[in-house]
């Protein structure tokens with residue numbers, strides 16, 4: 001055998017989309033490492049170039065098309081390179097991605113165990129595709145290869161898929177039916193991370209509140225999300241626990257009380273509202289009303305007064321009126337979110353909204369409304385941060401700040417980013433800091449002297 005045959009093939013994966021996709025990339029790397037591949041830092045050194053993609057909005061897909069062009073250039077330059085699309089776009093577009101030999105391999109979110117085999121068989125004349133969705137696959141036994149680089153905070157997927165049918169959303173089509181992962185494997189993964197020096201885990205699911213593990217032996221072994229959260233929190237008081245995403249219709253009092261009971265469960269809930277108008281919420285099939293949402297917020301704040309609250313908002317959904325839009329602004333003002341992800345509605349082919357409701361809010365109106373939402377949120381974020389000036393927080397440091405080597409950054413329990421002078425400290429430490437000033441995005445602090 002020639003020496004070159006012994007060399008490991010290198011795989012480069014570029015990741016788009018949500019935290020769950022980031023974690024899926026880590027799962028893929030683990031599967032591929034077991035099959036003898038080695039991760040590549042850049043596409044120029046890779047034998048296999050994969051894009052793990054997102055379909056949530058049209059511009060997310062547009063970005064990937066741009067990258068595919070770039071990958072193809074690389075393939076032309078070097079030959080022999082394999083290009084693959086994985087994730088949500090692979091699932092949505094299926095064999096259309098193989099037309100005109102655009103890519104060599106298409107692998108949907110539930111097919112990653114077959115990647116090594118697909119890569120063994122692939123050639124320009126023999127493109128590979130696996131877009132089967134599964135009712136069982138949770139990759140429960142796979143130990144993800146961490147790509148976080150900081151060694152402090154890691155994602156753990158606790159479930160896959162989504163059983164909701166929000167009318168605008170492509171996720172149920174690209175990720176399939178909801179299934180929960182065996183809690184034993186989740187705990188094992190969290191314990192393992194803690195023993196390797198990690199100090200924070202973020203439990204991921206499209207709707208974590210509907211996590212449910214049914215024990216076939218006895219109902220005593222059944223585990224809901226609050227119980228899972230508690231079990232992870234009990235691993236160590238020095239292991240912080242976060243989670244995302246909570247659904248306003250499903251977040252239970254039990255979860256809120258469990259958060260209050262354990263200091264290491266971070267005081268932060270990401271609770272996407274989407275719209276403040278009942279007419280829009282109904283059309284979006286979110287299955288809650290504005291009043292229900294506000295009641296959940298009141299409940300959270302009555303039990304956990306210092307709880308950080310963040311949200312997602314969609315501007316310009318089908319037939320949204322000026323009045324609907326104003327209702328979103330007034331809800332945002334009423335709640336006073338700490339931060340928000342804000343989007344302009346993007347019609348996704350095949351969704352209920354695309355089939356049933358015309359995408360009739362003019363582009364300029366969508367943009368104007370989105371800008372009003374962003375402007376309001378940035379005022380609210382600043383207000384929220386200003387309230388923290390003078391307060392002391394325990395932050396977990398994640399690394400040196402982007403701006404200066406002499407500064408560290410970390411997060412408060414409420415998930416606010418905090419920057420402060422390092423003074424000899426490093427990442428992965430819990431430090432007490434006092435906030436001295438802020439911007440709308442960051443708390444600026446100093447170390448508390450003991």
Ligand code: SAH
Nearest residue numbers: 168169206245272312313314343344345346
């Ligand atoms: N499971 C989460 C959200 C996942 S998608 C939840 O239900 O809250 C993340 C965010 O993308 C959504 O909260 C929504 O605000 C936004 N989004 C989803 N589909 C969209 C679309 N078609 N156009 C614009 N934004 C969209």
Ligand code: SF4
Nearest residue numbers: 162164166169171206
């Ligand atoms: Fe999409 Fe709704 Fe499921 Fe979230 S809950 S992933 S918005 S369908």
Ligand code: F3S
Nearest residue numbers: 017018054055056088
């Ligand atoms: Fe995007 Fe798929 Fe996540 S569509 S947001 S990568 S579940």
